[in-house]
Amino acid sequence: MKHIVAALLAASATISPAFAQTTAAPVAVPVAEDFKPSSLNQPGQQYPQVNSQGYARFRIVAPDAKAVKVSLGLGGRGGTVLNKAIDGTWVGTSEGPLDEGFHYYHLTVDGGMFNDPGALNFYGSTRWESGIEIPAHDADFYALKDVPHGRVEQILFPSPSTGTQRRAFVYTPPGYGKTPHTRYPVLYLQHGWGEDETAWANQGHANLIMDNLIAEGKSLPFIIVMTYGMTNDVKPGSPGGLASFDIRPFQTMLLNELIPYVDRTYQTVADARHRAMAGLSMGGFETKLIAPKHLDTFGSIGLLSGGTFGVDDVNATPGFKDKVKLVFVSFGSRELEGGRARAPDGGPRPDPRANAAALKAAGVNSVFYVSPGTAHEFLTWRRSLHEMAPLLFRG
Amino acid sequence: MKHIVAALLAASATISPAFAQTTAAPVAVPVAEDFKPSSLNQPGQQYPQVNSQGYARFRIVAPDAKAVKVSLGLGGRGGTVLNKAIDGTWVGTSEGPLDEGFHYYHLTVDGGMFNDPGALNFYGSTRWESGIEIPAHDADFYALKDVPHGRVEQILFPSPSTGTQRRAFVYTPPGYGKTPHTRYPVLYLQHGWGEDETAWANQGHANLIMDNLIAEGKSLPFIIVMTYGMTNDVKPGSPGGLASFDIRPFQTMLLNELIPYVDRTYQTVADARHRAMAGLSMGGFETKLIAPKHLDTFGSIGLLSGGTFGVDDVNATPGFKDKVKLVFVSFGSRELEGGRARAPDGGPRPDPRANAAALKAAGVNSVFYVSPGTAHEFLTWRRSLHEMAPLLFRG
Numbered sequence: 001m002k003h004i005v006a007a008l009l010a011a012s013a014t015i016s017p018a019f020a021q022t023t024a025a026p027v028a029v030p031v032a033e034d035f036k037p038s039s040l041n042q043p044g045q046q047y048p049q050v051n052s053q054g055y056a057r058f059r060i061v062a063p064d065a066k067a068v069k070v071s072l073g074l075g076g077r078g079g080t081v082l083n084k085a086i087d088g089t090w091v092g093t094s095e096g097p098l099d100e101g102f103h104y105y106h107l108t109v110d111g112g113m114f115n116d117p118g119a120l121n122f123y124g125s126t127r128w129e130s131g132i133e134i135p136a137h138d139a140d141f142y143a144l145k146d147v148p149h150g151r152v153e154q155i156l157f158p159s160p161s162t163g164t165q166r167r168a169f170v171y172t173p174p175g176y177g178k179t180p181h182t183r184y185p186v187l188y189l190q191h192g193w194g195e196d197e198t199a200w201a202n203q204g205h206a207n208l209i210m211d212n213l214i215a216e217g218k219s220l221p222f223i224i225v226m227t228y229g230m231t232n233d234v235k236p237g238s239p240g241g242l243a244s245f246d247i248r249p250f251q252t253m254l255l256n257e258l259i260p261y262v263d264r265t266y267q268t269v270a271d272a273r274h275r276a277m278a279g280l281s282m283g284g285f286e287t288k289l290i291a292p293k294h295l296d297t298f299g300s301i302g303l304l305s306g307g308t309f310g311v312d313d314v315n316a317t318p319g320f321k322d323k324v325k326l327v328f329v330s331f332g333s334r335e336l337e338g339g340r341a342r343a344p345d346g347g348p349r350p351d352p353r354a355n356a357a358a359l360k361a362a363g364v365n366s367v368f369y370v371s372p373g374t375a376h377e378f379l380t381w382r383r384s385l386h387e388m389a390p391l392l393f394r395g
Numbered sequence: 396m397k398h399i400v401a402a403l404l405a406a407s408a409t410i411s412p413a414f415a416q417t418t419a420a421p422v423a424v425p426v427a428e429d430f431k432p433s434s435l436n437q438p439g440q441q442y443p444q445v446n447s448q449g450y451a452r453f454r455i456v457a458p459d460a461k462a463v464k465v466s467l468g469l470g471g472r473g474g475t476v477l478n479k480a481i482d483g484t485w486v487g488t489s490e491g492p493l494d495e496g497f498h499y500y501h502l503t504v505d506g507g508m509f510n511d512p513g514a515l516n517f518y519g520s521t522r523w524e525s526g527i528e529i530p531a532h533d534a535d536f537y538a539l540k541d542v543p544h545g546r547v548e549q550i551l552f553p554s555p556s557t558g559t560q561r562r563a564f565v566y567t568p569p570g571y572g573k574t575p576h577t578r579y580p581v582l583y584l585q586h587g588w589g590e591d592e593t594a595w596a597n598q599g600h601a602n603l604i605m606d607n608l609i610a611e612g613k614s615l616p617f618i619i620v621m622t623y624g625m626t627n628d629v630k631p632g633s634p635g636g637l638a639s640f641d642i643r644p645f646q647t648m649l650l651n652e653l654i655p656y657v658d659r660t661y662q663t664v665a666d667a668r669h670r671a672m673a674g675l676s677m678g679g680f681e682t683k684l685i686a687p688k689h690l691d692t693f694g695s696i697g698l699l700s701g702g703t704f705g706v707d708d709v710n711a712t713p714g715f716k717d718k719v720k721l722v723f724v725s726f727g728s729r730e731l732e733g734g735r736a737r738a739p740d741g742g743p744r745p746d747p748r749a750n751a752a753a754l755k756a757a758g759v760n761s762v763f764y765v766s767p768g769t770a771h772e773f774l775t776w777r778r779s780l781h782e783m784a785p786l787l788f789r790g
Contacts, residue, residue: 042522043627062507066459107509112457114502114509121516121523127437128516144560149551151565154602156544165539170546178660180575207549232438265573 031055031093038119040102040133045118054097054134056080058116063088065110072105072132073098079105099334100136101379102203104129122203125194126232131203136379141386142205147215148174152201157261161252166227168258169197170266171207173214173221183267185222185274185393188254188298189385190229190283192306197228203378209386219389225262227254231282242282247289254290255297271299273325276392278302280381288313295323300392302328304384305335305376308352311362321363325395328388329356330369332380367391426450426488433514435497435528440513449492449529451475453511458483460505467500467527468493474500494729495531496774497598499524517598520589521627526598531774535607536781537600542610543569547596552656556647561622563653564592565661566602568609568616578662580617580669580788583649583693584780585624585678587701592623598773604781614784620657622649626677637677642684649685650692666694668720671787673697675776683708690718695787697723699779700730700771703747706757716758720790723783724751725764727775762786 035049035057047059058070060082073080073094082092104124107114115121121128150173159166176184189206191199200206206224213219230250234242263270277298279287284306291298292313301324303309308329314320329352336352356368369387371380430444430452442454453465455477468475468489477487499519502509510516514525545568554561571579584601586594595601601619608614625645629637658665672693674682679701686693687708696719698704703724709715724747731747751763764782766775 044521060507062505062509064461064505065507066461066505109504109507109509110457110459110461112455112460112504113512114457114504115512117508117510117522126439127512144551146553146560149560151548151550153546153548154596155546156539156606158541165541165544177572201549211551 029053038132039135040120040131041118042120047118048116048132050132050134054100055094056098056132056134057093058082058091059118060090060107060109060116061088062090062109065090067108067110069108070105070116071108072103079108098132098134099374099377099379100134101374101377101382103132103134103377105132106130123194123196123198124203138383141212142208142382143212144208145212145215147211149211150174150176150207150214150221152207155261155265157258159253159257161257162249166253166258167197168225168227168262169201170262171201171210171224171226172266173210173223175221176223177267180267183269185220185276186262186266186268187222187224187276187278187389187392188259189224189226190277190279190286191226191231192279192281192283193231193234196232197226200224200226204382204385206382206385209382210389213386213389220393222389222393223262223266223268225258227258229279229283229286231286242285245285247286250286251290255294259297272296272323273299273395274393276300276302276326278304278328278388279306280304280384281306281376292317292320295319299323299395300326300328302326302330302384302388304328304330304381304388305332308350308355309359309364309366310350310355311358314359314362314364325365325393326391327356327359327364327366328369328384328391329366330371330380330384330387332371332374332376334373334375335380336370365395424448433527434530435515435526436513437515442513443511443527445527445529449495450489451493451527451529452488453477453486454513455485455502455504455511456483457485457504460485462503462505464503465500465511466503467498474503493527493529494769494772494774495529496769496772496777498527498529498772500527501525518589518591518593519598533778537603537607537777539603540607540610542606544606545569545571545602545609545616547602550656550660552653554648554652556652557644561648561653562592563620563622564596565657566596566605566619566621567661568605568618570616571618572662575662578664580615580671581657581661581663582617582619582671582673582784582787583654584619584621585672585674585681586621586626587674587676587678588626588629591627592621595619595621599777599780601777601780604777605784608781608784615788617784617788618657618661618663620653622653624674624678624681626681637680640680642681645681646685650689654692667691667718668694668790669788671695671697671721673699673723673783674701675699675779676701676771687712687715690714694718694790695721695723697721697725697779697783699725699776699783700727703745703750704754704759704761705745705750706753709754709757709759720760720788721786722751722754722759722761723764723779723786724761725766725775725779725782727766727769727771729768729770730775731765760790 032051035051038048049057068082068090070080080092082090085091116130119130122131153170156165234245277287277291284303291301356366359366371383374380427446430446444452463477463485465475475487477485480486511525516523517526548565551560629640672682672686679698686696751761754761766778769775
């Protein structure tokens with residue numbers, strides 16, 4: 001996700017800082033030489049590496065190249081420039097520590113964009129990008145543990161409106177299907193611009209977050225459905241940008257095709273009280289466009305770095321206070337730095353914290369969460385899911 | 396899959412030709428300028444392209460590079476060398492048509508190995524490689540069609556013997572789970588060396604092959620389980636090579652952990668008659684090591700470019716004739732060219748066709764299939780699954 005996405009998102013709170021910003025240390029601290037391979041490396045690959053302070057070190061084999069650069073490590077200043085080592089490899093370390101969590105990146109090798117052959121790939125920025133993981137201090141909540149695990153199921157469902165067989169991933173909780181009469185609530189969970197239906201499981205570890213929450217008894221078991229939000233035809237920053245985004249094709253597919261298919265083929269409770277919609281960034285934008293207009297379909301709403309709800313929104317939506325069980329809004333703390341920013345039309349953006357408080361005062365079950373020390377990036381969204389899931393389907 | 400894998404596979408029939416061999420036309424035929432983007436390109440990417448004759452054309456942006464090469468297109472001669480075009484991109488076309496079907500490849504850019512940013516990635520050769528698809532004349536059998544689709548489910552199961560939570564993918568046929576008392580047979584289907592548990596669905600389209608066969612009434616609906624065969628610690632060509640491969644860790648995990656987990660959590664018929672094991676290349680080698688010694692677990696056996704069964708094998712296995720319902724052996728026609736080759740120990744390799752015929756004469760339900768015009772590559776294995784599936788679980 002490039003920061004431009006958040007900056008342009010009309011409903012968003014503020015200009016987000018650069019993707020994977022580095023924090024210059026106030027005093028010179030030596031870089032700790034305890035680098036270990038990133039947990040997202042391809043099998044057997046030693047690079048990229050991460051140290052205990054969150055620095056990333058890259059090593060690329062391209063003996064005849066003139067210049068190799070990494071799009072990560074110097075927020076806003078174009079990344080980490082690698083230097084040719086004595087053995088002919090290209091090596092470099094980020095200038096400062098990276099934010100905890102997941103970051104997309106790519107290489108520029110002699111002017112061409114390539115992925116790091118050492119790293120696994122993740123779909124973001126409308127391409128499969130390299131990924132690196134800076135171990136977070138709270139990484140335990142999305143760790144793969146010896147607990148009962150749910151499944152992530154690829155379904156292919158017919159979509160007459162788009163003339164295709166479309167793909168979605170469905171998380172089913174541990175024990176799903178063991179008893180034929182047990183039925184589950186469903187969360188429809190959308191990715192952001194540039195991403196696709198693989199993001200929440202691959203980058204987000206949504207399945208592991210849920211497995212762990214359920215094992216600890218903190219969340220009710222529920223189904224999560226993740227499909228492609230048709231967002232990538234809209235190029236943020238291009239003429240028109242998000243303002244010209246047409247929600248209707250996605251909305252038609254979601255409401256008329258995917259939800260009926262899921263309710264037909266899974267053991268769901270097919271009512272609004274047991275159905276939620278949430279999304280990150282542009283997925284939140286989509287959620288805000290669709291869910292309030294379909295409160296007989298969705299009873300809970302989550303916007304993760306994807307806008308806010310104000311009292312005006314609630315007043316403009318008939319039945320909102322009665323029908324909506326939960327409004328969950330979250331951001332990374334770095335997205336909120338610098339206070340109120342200007343909206344694209346020149347007016348002030350709403351303060352999401354004040355908005356959430358006003359909603360609560362108006363009698364809506366409104367929850368606001370800020371992920372500490374993170375920006376418009378996946379650790380914000382992993383934590384947001386971890387905070388939101390225990391609140392869902394309780395009312 | 397590099398051809399060296401097949402060449403070293405002790406049970407294999409013959410030295411396979413080079414991976415993705417090109418066929419020099421006997422007379423000069425002009426290259427048809429009807430190139431279209433490969434069906435395995437990343438969204439929106441125009442290159443690589445394929446023409447109606449099976450030529451592949453590559454285009455790479457790397458304006459400051461000295462040399463760019465593709466590991467595909469000139470079987471045995473190191474690939475397709477790209478040349479710098481006037482616009483600064485690197486462009487080249489394979490010297491001849493490629494075999495129909497799926498091929499792995501990568502780029503060499505200034506001495507470094509990278510993937511093609513235009514293509515999707517597939518796990519092979521122990522790394523995520525670029526993939527390209529040459530449309531096969533019979534591609535319809537693995538096409539995504541408007542038929543009922545099964546699911547491909549990622550499971551994470553506990554494996555005390557390896558101290559991990561391991562991943563497998565489970566294909567469940569259309570309608571699975573709709574009726575709680577319907578139970579299904581299970582095929583355990585293994586990938587080859589260098590690959591992993593993603594191969595059969597991603598490269599193999601095993602789910603689409605089954606969806607189509609079931610829709611046509613040609614195959615019984617059954618479950619397919621695909622997990623990692625722990626094969627990649629063995630480097631073919633290295634000292635010891637496959638001869639030093641220890642089947643026991645995989646066998647323990649498969650028999651003591653995965654199969655009980657699947658029978659506990661899926662609607663299976665948990666007996667040998669309704670359980671099969673098959674594999675491609677090294678997965679066939681594993682199948683031959685495990686299944687005949689566990690005929691109370693597996694009642695059907697498939698070796699796809701992964702060795703043969705001879706009468707000696709049958710005679711050496713108590714109960715084989717009574718217990719085994721099907722022995723399916725297949726190869727690509729190019730793997731069989733040149734007749735008998737020498738085995739690594741210098742002795743003659745068995746002729747798989749003669750072996751299959753002798754088995755049949757000895758009273759075993761032995762089926763032998765040859766994929767026309769393909770080598771040690773995935774179209775051979777897609778076709779082999781398509782031939783094998785209708786025969787399974789009939790007895």
